[in-house]
Amino acid sequence: MKKLALKTLVIFVLALVGILITSFTITDNEKDCDDVKSYADDAYSYFKKAYNASSLEDAQYYAKKGMNAASSAEDEADDSDCDCDDAESAASDAYSYGKKAYNSDNLSDAQYYAKKAMYSASEISDEAEDCENE
DSSP states (O other): OHHHHHHHHHHHHHHHHHHHHHHHHHHHHOOOOHHHHHHHHHHHHHHHHHHTOSSHHHHHHHHHHHHHHHHHHHHHHHSTTTOOHHHHHHHHHHHHHHHHHHTOSSHHHHHHHHHHHHHHHHHHHHHHHHHHTO
16 A cells, blocks of 8 residues: 555656646746847837938938947847847848948938838847747
């Protein structure tokens, strides 16, 4: 009788350990891309200001700020908490377009690239959201 109770206890403990390990593994697989989305929102806002700027200097100023935010989003997308290649790629695109806006010689070119950077910045958030929901 004691052997049966001991076997039952061992099986129960092993099952409990298995359930706990599984629940921690599932929790660890969840991605947290909140920082990525926050930097993406900042980048979008700065690129929008660059797009709406009335002078080349203002456009370049906001393009530079957008580049910094896009770069931060790219770093966070590569971070182990998020680890989202598509968001990282979109952030890289936003940075590249922002850099073209920043290096433009006239306002219309700066605005053109700022608009493309805005689109890419919005894609960062979409891709990060998709990664969190996988």
